[in-house]
Amino acid sequence: MFLRKTLPLLICFFCGVFAIVGFFSAEGTAINTYYEKLAKWNSIIAAFAMLLGVGNLIRVNFIKITRNHHDKIYCAILIASLLITATFGILGGVYPTKIDPANPQLMDFFKNKCAYIFEYMMKPMQSTMFSLLAFFVASAAFRAFRAKSFEATILLVTAFIVMLGRVPIGTSIWPGFAGISEWILSTVNMAGSRAITLGAAVGATAACLKIILGLETRYLGGE
Amino acid sequence: MSFQVKLKALTIALLVSISSFFLLSSAFCPIFAQTAEISAQPQAAQTAEVTVTAPAAEAAAPASQPVPPAEVKPEIPAAPAEAKIEITGELKSIEIQAPAQTAEITATATVQPAQTAEVAAPAVTPAPAPAAEVKPETPAAAPAPAPAPASKPAAPAKKAVKFTATPDTLFITPGSTCDLSKVKLEVKTPEGEIKPVSVDSWSADTGSVNMTTYTPPTAAFKGTAALLANYTYAGETLKTELEIKVRKPYIEERLIVLYMALILAIIILLSINKATGGKNYFIRRIGGLNAIDEAIGRSTEMGKPVLYLTGLSDMSSISTIASISILSYVATKTAEYETSLLVPCCRSLVMNTAREVVKESYLEAGKPDAYNAENIKYITDDQFGFVSGVDGIMLREKPAANFYLGHFMAESLIYAETGNSIGAIQIAGTSEFSQIPFFVAACDYCLIGEELFAASAYLSRKPKDVGTLRGQDIAKLAIMVIVIIGVVLETVSVINPGMASSLGLYKSFFQTK
Numbered sequence: 001m002f003l004r005k006t007l008p009l010l011i012c013f014f015c016g017v018f019a020i021v022g023f024f025s026a027e028g029t030a031i032n033t034y035y036e037k038l039a040k041w042n043s044i045i046a047a048f049a050m051l052l053g054v055g056n057l058i059r060v061n062f063i064k065i066t067r068n069h070h071d072k073i074y075c076a077i078l079i080a081s082l083l084i085t086a087t088f089g090i091l092g093g094v095y096p097t098k099i100d101p102a103n104p105q106l107m108d109f110f111k112n113k114c115a116y117i118f119e120y121m122m123k124p125m126q127s128t129m130f131s132l133l134a135f136f137v138a139s140a141a142f143r144a145f146r147a148k149s150f151e152a153t154i155l156l157v158t159a160f161i162v163m164l165g166r167v168p169i170g171t172s173i174w175p176g177f178a179g180i181s182e183w184i185l186s187t188v189n190m191a192g193s194r195a196i197t198l199g200a201a202v203g204a205t206a207a208c209l210k211i212i213l214g215l216e217t218r219y220l221g222g223e
Numbered sequence: 224m225s226f227q228v229k230l231k232a233l234t235i236a237l238l239v240s241i242s243s244f245f246l247l248s249s250a251f252c253p254i255f256a257q258t259a260e261i262s263a264q265p266q267a268a269q270t271a272e273v274t275v276t277a278p279a280a281e282a283a284a285p286a287s288q289p290v291p292p293a294e295v296k297p298e299i300p301a302a303p304a305e306a307k308i309e310i311t312g313e314l315k316s317i318e319i320q321a322p323a324q325t326a327e328i329t330a331t332a333t334v335q336p337a338q339t340a341e342v343a344a345p346a347v348t349p350a351p352a353p354a355a356e357v358k359p360e361t362p363a364a365a366p367a368p369a370p371a372p373a374s375k376p377a378a379p380a381k382k383a384v385k386f387t388a389t390p391d392t393l394f395i396t397p398g399s400t401c402d403l404s405k406v407k408l409e410v411k412t413p414e415g416e417i418k419p420v421s422v423d424s425w426s427a428d429t430g431s432v433n434m435t436t437y438t439p440p441t442a443a444f445k446g447t448a449a450l451l452a453n454y455t456y457a458g459e460t461l462k463t464e465l466e467i468k469v470r471k472p473y474i475e476e477r478l479i480v481l482y483m484a485l486i487l488a489i490i491i492l493l494s495i496n497k498a499t500g501g502k503n504y505f506i507r508r509i510g511g512l513n514a515i516d517e518a519i520g521r522s523t524e525m526g527k528p529v530l531y532l533t534g535l536s537d538m539s540s541i542s543t544i545a546s547i548s549i550l551s552y553v554a555t556k557t558a559e560y561e562t563s564l565l566v567p568c569c570r571s572l573v574m575n576t577a578r579e580v581v582k583e584s585y586l587e588a589g590k591p592d593a594y595n596a597e598n599i600k601y602i603t604d605d606q607f608g609f610v611s612g613v614d615g616i617m618l619r620e621k622p623a624a625n626f627y628l629g630h631f632m633a634e635s636l637i638y639a640e641t642g643n644s645i646g647a648i649q650i651a652g653t654s655e656f657s658q659i660p661f662f663v664a665a666c667d668y669c670l671i672g673e674e675l676f677a678a679s680a681y682l683s684r685k686p687k688d689v690g691t692l693r694g695q696d697i698a699k700l701a702i703m704v705i706v707i708i709g710v711v712l713e714t715v716s717v718i719n720p721g722m723a724s725s726l727g728l729y730k731s732f733f734q735t736k
Contacts, residue, residue: 020484023480028394126605129610136637139640199699205655216679
């Protein structure tokens with residue numbers, strides 16, 4: 001019980017209070033110095049955790065391959081991708097570098113390959129997923145803007161005006177659309193967004209206090 | 224074959240693969256076949272070295288073949304040293320002018336040691352070669368390369384010494400003096416030796432300074448003072464600058480945040496105290512949270528799993544912690560109904576926490592056997608990689624209820640629309656303002672802003688949670704009053720400009736850095 005509940009809560013309390021005091025202490029004070037060191041420790045621990053993570057990833061996926069798991073092909077691809085990318089990244093660097101053909105180097109083969117993988121494999125794949133948004137926005141807007149109630153009708157009209165104000169054709173129809181659109185965004189929308197933001201900030205502060213004071217323990221598992 | 228043997232076999236296979244990879248990579252590396260080196264030694268003490276980078280075909284020529292013609296006329300200034308010239312392109316002829324009557328020119332293709340040619344050439348150089356390196360690049364197609372530019376004799380570089388003051392920045396509070404005796408001035412010689420340097424005098428741009436103490440100009444002075452340490456090193460009078468920052472030990476501009484947080488903490492603690500004392504507080508109905516039971520019940524009836532996402536952020540995000548609290552409730556319900564709960568995670572720490580929370584919930588519900596750790600899995604940290612993974616799970620497993628509670632970014636609509644396409648009942652909640660419209664448009668229920676943080680209190684109805692919720696409401700009421708006063712002052716200051724100073728004072732009280 002002490003190791004599972006009390007000790008984590010004590011650590012959480014001291015770290016939380018220390019972080020709060022560190023936030024308010026000025027540069028050069030002892031607390032601020034240790035506060036900054038705490039952030040560095042975080043990075044160092046994360047670096048070691050990364051090594052553990054790579055080892056664990058290989059272990060878990062290798063076990064799946066050896067046990068003839070139905071996803072073994074994906075496990076093999078994952079391990080191969082990890083090793084190839086890591087080899088290129090470690091030996092050739094992760095950032096694009098200029099290769100001088102007049103002065104070739106032994107490691108030239110490895111250079112830029114990691115950046116190439118990110119530029120021509122990772123980014124296109126990410127963009128592919130992101131581009132789905134264009135279609136999803138259209139389908140979601142179609143469903144949301146159906147004038148099935150009074151509120152939905154207001155939403156539809158407002159959205160229509162804002163859209164007209166932000167595309168060239170709208171201002172060419174009537175220049176006043178731009179001004180109305182800007183007013184809706186900067187006044188009506190901003191008021192609502194700030195209310196939500198303030199409410200969320202207060203909620204987040206209260207949740208933080210509950211965690212620091214040990215009133216919220218669900219994240220440790222159970223009550 | 225046992226698992227250990229397989230593991231060893233794979234390790235060996237990996238090592239062999241990587242070694243082969245290195246060896247094969249040398250075959251693709253173009254450097255070996257394209258370098259030829261020609262060195263000329265006019266005199267024993269006067270070496271001129273010419274390095275020629277030739278095409279692969281040229282370099283692969285037999286050893287007996289003479290060096291291809293090229294015209295290189297390096298002007299070697301008079302200095303007893305070594306000149307090195309690199310030429311890229313077709314080699315036509317080489318003329319070396321050196322004081323000695325003969326020079327030996329060696330062409331070497333480093334890919335095969337046998338490809339070495341020795342050419343005897345007259346060398347008439349009026350002066351010895353200097354210590355310099357000349358690398359003219361000649362276009363490959365040019366039949367007659369341009370002559371190498373003359374290399375200037377390099378002046379002997381003055382080796383720099385480095386002076387450091389430790390510490391280079393000192394901090395004091397207003398009204399106090401700074402002890403300069405703790406400042407150590409050191410010099411690092413080119414040999415790497417560190418020697419202390421004694422300061423002859425100090426000077427400051429503001430305030431007064433003597434050999435041991437710096438005093439700010441006034442007791443209320445706040446800011447930065449620049450100090451110069453004057454000292455003598457190797458007969459030269461030098462200066463090194465250091466800063467003294469005069470500031471309070473706390474950041475004054477952030478004090479308002481501390482006051483507000485303390486007030487909020489007191490209100491919350493008082494509210495919790497009242498709630499635990501037996502006082503009942505009304506909590507307004509939140510549709511999204513009421514629908515949780517309905518969604519899980521629907522999944523149970525349909526025999527399909529429940530999908531729960533905690534968002535992109537790690538456990539350091541308060542939204543994720545709030546989401547984990549709701550996950551605890553959802554897991555208890557799925558355990559009671561014996562419905563499968565899928566929790567794909569974007570962060571490894573979140574996965575571990577979620578596993579622990581779900582396991583405890585199943586234990587509390589008396590169904591520890593129904594818990595399956597494989598259902599709570601880590602996918603990837605990458606935003607759109609995670610999206611594609613979750614979309615795949617949705618399309619394969621076809622969950623009947625989807626929960627998106629936590630911190631979401633651009634991927635929110637992709638989840639919501641994919642979930643909609645499989646006909647799942649969807650409950651979303653985020654404090655990220657920019658994503659709320661997407662969830663409102665595409666999901667059945669949406670928790671807006673602080674409703675996400677109120678969820679644990681709403682679901683559990685425990686006094687400490689309800690008390691916290693009441694504290695939040697009182698804090699929001701206080702903020703509303705502050706905003707209304709600000710609006711009134713702003714309006715009045717427009718009507719009556721004389722009130723502008725009051726408005727400025729009011730604003731400055733709430734301004735932070």
